[in-house]
Amino acid sequence: MDGYRLAAPILFALDPEKAHSVGLRLMRFASKTRTEPSPVETSLGELANPLAIAAGYDKTGAHLRSLSRLGFGYLVAGTFTASPWSGNPRPRVARDRSEKTLVNALGFPNPGIDAFVLSLASQGQIGVPVVASVSGKTEAEVVACYSKVQPHVAGVELNLSSPNTPGLKDLREPAAFAELAQAVKAAKVKPTYLKIPPYVDEAQFGGVASLVRRWEDLGFEGVTASNSLPIEDPRMAVGRGGLSGPPLLERTKAAVSRIRRASSLSFEVNACGGVSSPADASSLLAIGATTVQLFTALVYQGPSLVRQILADPDFRLSSRTR
Ligand SMILES: Cc1cc2nc3c(=O)[nH]c(=O)nc-3n(C[C@H](O)[C@H](O)[C@H](O)COP(=O)(O)O)c2cc1C
Incomplete structure (x- = not known):
């Protein structure tokens, strides 16, 4: 029996936020994943495999070495x-164990970019490329954070899609986005991905697709599709949050295939949302995703899920034939 199965009943008896921080600390005891690489060439360099932990799992960036031992090809x-943020009032994370979903309204509690840069330096070699997810309430904040972190990481993911930080929606308005994207481009020295909101319907995604087109036209390397789905939820102190887990998979497929159809072959698409099995991960590579990120399924299934995906013949084949 793996360690996660022993720990899971205790973790699920705890409040979800507490369980997450205990789980992260226990992860350093997880055994190292030893799977043959299924290399993939991306603008981050040659990755050992196209599977990654999504943004938000390691919000402080203090657990990257433990996460790299699980076998991921890169880490966000x-x-x-x-500057440091405390996030939204609690409760701000809830589980639905029967659906294997989470709802979160965290609102970016984080130690600030300077603390992350120091923490990264103190961890030594992580062993796999690290991508920093950055955001802010204004263009100036976003660009300051972006500029500071670039020298220390392999790439950056610009998060303008969290449903829990009201100002972000304003930065996605076409005029504000055009200005922000120009400012980011002027400061860019590392591969940079835009994390977009999930597919809701054709009208909504049409708007997202025009941001993606502008992003590609400016010469950025790719996008991460997608963030959690905004929903009303009375369990959250703020009354709403972002849904994650299996119900997002079809939306992720819709987003990936639309972006893939509309963009050049070299434009990278990191698929994210609802991946909870090897078949889910390989189906996203098969429709044109460059890499696959996951979060919620790791909470419910533990590190053995990473091993299963990396050992899966279809995943390995889809990765090689990309
Ligand atoms: C508790 C929690 C916190 C998250 N925090 C962030 C975050 O800080 N930044 C971000 O871009 N996405 C964040 N996400 C969204 C995930 O990165 C991912 O896009 C989403 O959960 C869908 O993937 P999944 O279904 O595999 O979980 C968070 C998700 C969860 C569940």
């Missing part, structure tokens, strides 16, 4: 902001 840390 954060989301970080220019």
Whole structure:
């Protein structure tokens, strides 16, 4: 029996936020994943495999070495902001164990970008590329955070899609986005991905697709599709949050295939949302995703899920034939 199965009943008896921080600390005892690489060439360099932990799992970036031992091809840390944020009032995370979903309204609690840079330096070699997720309430905050972190990481994911930080929606308005994207481009020295909101319907995604087109036209490397789905939820102190887990998979497929159809082959699409099995991960690679990120399924299934995906023949084949 793996360690996660022993720990799971205790973790699920705890409040979800507490359980997450205990789980992260226990992760350093997880056994190292030893799977043959299924290499993939991306703008981050050659990855050992196209599977990654999504933003928000390691919000402080203090657990990257433990996460790299699980076998991921790269890691997304954060989301970080220019100065420390405490996030929204609690309760701000809830589980639905029967659906294997989470709802979160965290609102970016994080130690700030300076603390992350120091923490990263103190961890030594992580062993796999690290991507920093950054955000902010204004263009100036976003660009300050972006500029500070670039020298220390392999790439950056610009998060303008969290449903829990009201100002972000304003930064996605076409004029504000055009200005922000220009400012980010002027400061860019590392591969940079835009994390977009999930597919809701054709009208809504049409608006998202025009942001993606502008992003690609400016020469950015790719996008991460997608963030959690905004929903009303009375369990959250703020009354709403972002849904994650299996119900997002079909939306992720819709987003990936639409972006893939509309963009050049070299534009990278990191698929994220609802991946909870090897078949889910390989189906996203098969429709044109460059890499696959996951979060919620790791909470419910533990590190053995990563091993199963990396050992899966279809996943390995889809990765090689990309
Ligand atoms: C508790 C929690 C916190 C999250 N925090 C962030 C975050 O800080 N930044 C971000 O871009 N996405 C964040 N996300 C969204 C995930 O990165 C991912 O886009 C989403 O959960 C869908 O993937 P999944 O179904 O595999 O969980 C968070 C998700 C959860 C469940």
